[in-house]
Amino acid sequence: MNTLPLYRQLANHYLDAIRSGTLKTGERFPSIRLMMEKHAVSLSTAVQVCRELEGQGVLEARPRSGNYIRQPEPLPHPLPPAPQDVDAYVGIHQQVSSVLKASQRATIKVNFANPYCAAQLYPLKTLQDHMVKALRQNPQLLGTTAPTSGNLELRNILARRALTSKTHLNAEKIVITNGATEALNLALRAVTQPGDTVAVESPTFHGLLQILESLNLRVREVPATADYGINLFALEQLLRDPEPIRALIVMPNLQNPLGSIMPDSHKARLVQLCAEHATVLIEDDTYGDLVDTEQPLSTLKYWDHSDNLIYCASLNKTLAPGMRLGWISAGRWHDRVEMLKHSQSRGCEALSQLAVSAFMKTPSYERYLRRLRKILTQQRQQMRTAILRHFPQDTCVTEPRGGTLLWVELPPGFSSMRLFHEGLKVGIQILPGDIFSNGSGFGHYLRIACGAPFTPKIEEAVATLGQLLKNQA
C-alpha cells in the first residue's frame, strides 16, 4: 500500500508525467481548481502538490497566469535502464518483426518497401467527396454500431464485380474486414487449431509468416517461381506426406513477392489437389485487380466446386490504403468467420464502406483502374531498367504482368540483409529476401516496390543501392 502522504503521491504522479514527456516543458500545469475537482483533494493539498513540484524545480509560478512546467533536473542517479523486453517478438516471427521495427525507427527518405501506390495515384478527391456526402446523408452514422459483416451494399458490389472474373461470391457470405491482413487472420483461425501445419509458397509475403507464427501454426514451404507461381509437383509431394497439411495459402495472381500469375490449368489442378487431400485452400487475391490487361484473371475460387476454399482480398492496394478495407468470403465457414470477426474486432466502421460503395458503383471505378494499370506498367519498366543499370552485373529482375513489386536476384555472395541495414542508414528502405521465407535461400534476393512515379530522386536512390552493393563485392 501507498504510505506517502496524499500530496506527495500526487506530486510523484505528476513528476512521472513530466519526466516522460506526457506534460511538456513550457506548458501550463493543471490548475489548483482542476486538481481539487478531479482528484477530490482539499485546497491545501492541491497547493502543497504545486509547492512540492516547485521545490523540485519542475514548476515555475507565473504571476496571474498559473504554474508552468520547467525542464526537470536530470535525476541525481541515472534512471535504471528501461527493462528491455528481450522476448518482444517471440512468437510473432522475430526476424520479420525486427526488420519491420528497424524500418519504423529509421528516417526514410526513399521507400522501396511500401507496396502501395503513391497517394496521388489514388482517386482521393472523389473518395473524399463521397465521404462528405455519406456523412451528410447519414447523420446518425458515427453514433451507431455497424453490422459485424459490413455494409450490405458494398458486399453486393464486391460480389457483382467478382462475376467479371468468373468468380461467384455470395454477398450474404462476405464479411468486410480491416484489410486482407485481418481476412487472413480470420481464415486461419476459422480452419486451424494451434499446432496445425499450414503450407505457403516460398518465397511468400512476410506478413503472412508473422500471422502464422503468431497463431501458433507450423509452416511448410512449397517452392514457387516467377513464371507459374507455386510448383504443383512439389505441392503434390508435400500433400502425400503423412503429416496432414490443414490449409494452403496461395496468391494465384501477382504473387507477393514474385509477381507470378498461375495459368488457368494450374489453378484448376491446384484446387483439385487440395480437395483430394482435404487441405483447405486460402486464396489471397490482394493484387489481382492490378494486372496490366483489361481482361480480369480467373480466381482459384472460380475453379472450386467443393466449397473447400476461403477467398481473401483487399482494397488497400487498388483504391485507398487509408481506409483499411478488405473482405473475406469463407463459404461453409462463413458463420464461424463472422463470429470470429465479432469476437476479434466487431464490425468495421461504416463511413469508408459507404464512400467506397458510392464510388465503386459508378463507371469511374473501372476507368480509374484502367489508368492506374497503365501508370504502374510504366513505373515498373522504368524501375527495372534503373536496377539493371545500377546494380551489379548478372542481377536478375522479374518482369511481372501487373502490380507494384519487383523481385530482384543478386549474384551469389551478395547480402540483401546487409544492403537493408546500410540502406536504412542513408534513408533508403528495401525489403531483404530473408524475410520472405523461414529458410535461408533468399539471402541474395530483395523486393523493390515501384508504386511511386519514377523521378530522378528515385533513380539516384537506386544508384546509391547499387554503389552499396558494389562496396560489398
Add this chain to the structure above:
Amino acid sequence: MNTLPLYRQLANHYLDAIRSGTLKTGERFPSIRLMMEKHAVSLSTAVQVCRELEGQGVLEARPRSGNYIRQPEPLPHPLPPAPQDVDAYVGIHQQVSSVLKASQRATIKVNFANPYCAAQLYPLKTLQDHMVKALRQNPQLLGTTAPTSGNLELRNILARRALTSKTHLNAEKIVITNGATEALNLALRAVTQPGDTVAVESPTFHGLLQILESLNLRVREVPATADYGINLFALEQLLRDPEPIRALIVMPNLQNPLGSIMPDSHKARLVQLCAEHATVLIEDDTYGDLVDTEQPLSTLKYWDHSDNLIYCASLNKTLAPGMRLGWISAGRWHDRVEMLKHSQSRGCEALSQLAVSAFMKTPSYERYLRRLRKILTQQRQQMRTAILRHFPQDTCVTEPRGGTLLWVELPPGFSSMRLFHEGLKVGIQILPGDIFSNGSGFGHYLRIACGAPFTPKIEEAVATLGQLLKNQA
C-alpha cells in the same frame, strides 16, 4: 477439370449468380461487349451464353435495350439443402454466439441489449464537422497507410486525460485499436499461450468469454458483486491454487454487467495480489468515463507500481460507437502488442482519430461528458422504476453509479433464457444472464441497457417483458 464447352461454363456461372440473387430479377444482364472484354471470349461465344440463358428462361431480350434478368424457374429437383455447419461456433463459445446470432436474425423493435447510448446523445454534428475539416486539411489521408500504433496526437490526448484519473499512460506506449474488443484480444495474445488459464469476474461481459474461448484459453471465474466488484478473498484462494493463473481480467469501474465500482483499497490490494502471484492484470476501463460524479475514478493502473498491468479502454461507449476507436497501454509488453496489432489488422484508419483528437482537445469534450452523465443517471432511474413496477414481485435491480447497464435478478424459478427467446418473437431484445458466465448460476438474471431516452414505447416494452415473465409463473 471442367469439360463443358466454354459458353456452357459461362452460362452456368451466370445462372448461379442469378439463382443466388447476386444478379437480380429486372436488372440488365452484362452486355455482349462487356463479356467479350472481361472473359476474353469471341463474339459468338458471348452470344451463345445469352442464347443458353434465354433458352433456360432466365434472360429476356428487349429490343434495342439489351438482355434483362427474369425470375428463374424453380429448379426441377429441389437444391440440396445448404450444408449446415454444425460446428459453426465451436471454439467461439457456442452459447454466447448462438444468442448473439439469434438476435441478429430477429427483427428488433426495442433493444435492451445494446450497451451504447442512443445515437442522438453523442456529439455527432460536431464530430462530423471535425471529420470534414480533417479530410480537407489532409488531402492525402485516404491514400496513405496509417502508423501501426495510431495517431500520436490522439495518444497524447489520451495520456493527458488519464492524468486526471491519476493514471500515467505514456503516449509513446499507447496503441490505438479497433475498440476495446481488439485491445482485449491483443492483451491476451501478448501474455498468454493457448492452453493457459485466465481468470475473470463472474458474472462478466459475455464478449470476453467468446474472446477467451476463441484464443484457446481456459477460464476460471471469481465471484463478483454489485457493491464492491470482484471478491478478493475468493481471488486470493484461487491464486493460491497450484494451477497457475496467467492473467486476470477485471473491470474495476462500472463492471459489465454488475455496474460495480471497486473501492480504492480493493484496487490497491488487487494489484498487489496479482503482482505477488505473477498473474498479469488486464484492466478493462470501457465504462469508467461514464461515472455519475465529476471526480474521475482511479484506475487499477494507478495502483500498479511493478509494470504488471495492461490497460484497455474504448471511446465506443462514451463518444462515438460508429468510429470503433479503442486503445491499449501494455507497459513492458508494448513492443509485443504493437507487432501483434500489425500482424492482426495493421494500424487503424486515421480519419476518425484526427476528428476525435480535434474534439477531445477542446473543453467541449468535458462539457459534453458532464451532460451525458446527467442524462444517463436519469434514464437509469426511470428504467429501474419501470422494471420494479412491471416485473414479478421480489425482482431486484442494481443501482449503479454510472453507465448504461442494469443487472436484474428475478425471483428463483424464472428463466431469463426463455424470456430472451419470447422477447425476440415480439421484437424486444434483452440479454439472458446465462451468457455472462460459463457456469449456470445466472439463469434467473438478465441485463437491461438504458442508453436510450425513456419513452412510453420503452415503458410498454418493459411491461410486455413483465407480462411474459408472469406467464412463466
